[in-house]
Amino acid sequence: MEITLNGIKVQVEDDWTLLDAAKFYGVKIPTLCYHEGLSPYGACRLCIVEIGEGDKSKLVTSCLYPVQDGIKVRTHSQRVVKARKLLVELLIARCPTSKVLQDLASALGIEKIRFKARYNDCILCGLCVRMCEEQMDAKAIGFVSRGVKKRITTPFDIKSEKCRTCGACIYICPACLLRCQGPEPPSVLCSGCLNFSPPCVDQYKDVMCYLDPCVACLKDKGENMKKGGKK
Amino acid sequence: MQGETISRDFPAIDAIIKKYGERKEFLICILQDIQARYGYLPREDLERVAEKLGIPLIQIYSVATFFKAFSLRPKGGHTIQVCLGTACHVRGAERVLSKIKRDLDIDVDETTKDMNFTLKTVNCLGACALGPIVEIDGKYHGNMNTTKVESVLKKYSTKMKE
Ligand code: SF4
Ligand code: SF4
Ligand code: FES
Ligand code: FES
Numbered sequence: 001m002e003i004t005l006n007g008i009k010v011q012v013e014d015d016w017t018l019l020d021a022a023k024f025y026g027v028k029i030p031t032l033c034y035h036e037g038l039s040p041y042g043a044c045r046l047c048i049v050e051i052g053e054g055d056k057s058k059l060v061t062s063c064l065y066p067v068q069d070g071i072k073v074r075t076h077s078q079r080v081v082k083a084r085k086l087l088v089e090l091l092i093a094r095c096p097t098s099k100v101l102q103d104l105a106s107a108l109g110i111e112k113i114r115f116k117a118r119y120n121d122c123i124l125c126g127l128c129v130r131m132c133e134e135q136m137d138a139k140a141i142g143f144v145s146r147g148v149k150k151r152i153t154t155p156f157d158i159k160s161e162k163c164r165t166c167g168a169c170i171y172i173c174p175a176c177l178l179r180c181q182g183p184e185p186p187s188v189l190c191s192g193c194l195n196f197s198p199p200c201v202d203q204y205k206d207v208m209c210y211l212d213p214c215v216a217c218l219k220d221k222g223e224n225m226k227k228g229g230k231k
Numbered sequence: 232m233q234g235e236t237i238s239r240d241f242p243a244i245d246a247i248i249k250k251y252g253e254r255k256e257f258l259i260c261i262l263q264d265i266q267a268r269y270g271y272l273p274r275e276d277l278e279r280v281a282e283k284l285g286i287p288l289i290q291i292y293s294v295a296t297f298f299k300a301f302s303l304r305p306k307g308g309h310t311i312q313v314c315l316g317t318a319c320h321v322r323g324a325e326r327v328l329s330k331i332k333r334d335l336d337i338d339v340d341e342t343t344k345d346m347n348f349t350l351k352t353v354n355c356l357g358a359c360a361l362g363p364i365v366e367i368d369g370k371y372h373g374n375m376n377t378t379k380v381e382s383v384l385k386k387y388s389t390k391m392k393e
Contacts, residue, residue, distance in 0.1 A: 139287035
């Protein structure tokens with residue numbers, strides 16, 4: 001089967017998802033609720049890509065969308081990037097204490113959160129539920145209620161006999177890993193590193209930088225490019 | 232209704248499950264039947280259902296909390312529904328609600344100790360002109376205010392005692 005990935009025709013296996021194809025050809029798509037060892041779930045929607053062209057193009061979640069012959073996929077079109085940034089903003093507003101989310105925000109160059117922070121401790125990505133069910137075979141936790149009241153818990157909110165206290169659910173949870181506080185007082189968006197000037201190489205000529213990617217460098221490059229464009 | 236003793240009535244639960252061929256596709260029907268029988272879904276019964284159908288308890292709990300029609304707590308003899316829809320809200324439904332809460336000493340979705348009342352809220356009962364509306368056991372009481380609701384409640388409490 002053949003698809004067009006960011007303008008290049010590539011061969012893909014029939015049973016791949018768009019995310020599988022992108023990964024195989026080295027295109028990085030940010031994901032959050034996807035994990036190689038678990039079934040895809042489509043909760044976070046960060047992995048969106050644009051398929052089709054012109055007016056008929058639409059955004060789909062690449063972790064769930066199967067490849068189709070001749071399909072045209074753009075992984076980083078303007079529309080995709082804009083939507084992705086918005087999603088991360090919303091997620092951070094829900095859970096600003098998560099390191100995983102803050103890292104995503106830095107990587108996407110988000111500098112402002114336009115929504116009110118809620119300080120929730122779960123983003124309902126469902127990773128813990130799938131981990132418990134598919135890898136630990138315990139099925140101790142799950143989603144209960146719905147809408148704004150939806151949450152993760154054990155049956156009847158009491159200690160579950162099925163739980164083997166393996167800790168896998170905590171291990172995989174993107175919200176449980178707390179962010180670094182940074183040198184400045186905590187704000188909704190951490191991005192402490194974004195505010196540094198490139199710390200090392202310019203100032204200390206002999207120092208090698210092993211940070212890859214260093215957000216400060218990335219940001220600096222971006223600004224230089226902007227300035228260069230204007231000239 | 233004594234939740235404690237009834238909920239251990241496993242033959243009745245087993246009969247319900249059997250009626251649906253012990254098939255997990257009928258989980259919702261089974262839960263509906265249990266709810267119809269006891270007015271709520273007792274925990275022990277759900278554990279029994281999980282065991283019999285061979286599905287995780289958490290899955291049943293998810294379903295039971297997803298649908299508003301299911302209740303996990305025993306319901307009182309009378310169900311009070313206070314409308315908090317827009318029309319009733321602007322006419323002071325909040326005040327009526329807090330009056331009921333105070334008088335019965337329960338919160339929304341709770342049941343009084345004597346199992347006489349369960350308090351619920353809804354968003355519009357479709358009779359906005361009569362707002363604020365308090366519905367008890369399907370009967371609408373319109374133009375409620377804090378004094379009127381007191382006498383309405385009294386009527387239902389005495390009825391129960393007779
Ligand atoms: S600690 Fe318990 S709930 Fe968490 S994954 Fe392990 S078995 Fe499941
Ligand atoms: S507890 Fe963590 S892993 Fe589970 S749904 Fe919430 S954010 Fe995801
Ligand atoms: S990774 Fe595809 S929706 Fe979360
Ligand atoms: S708002 Fe109460 S009946 Fe419509």
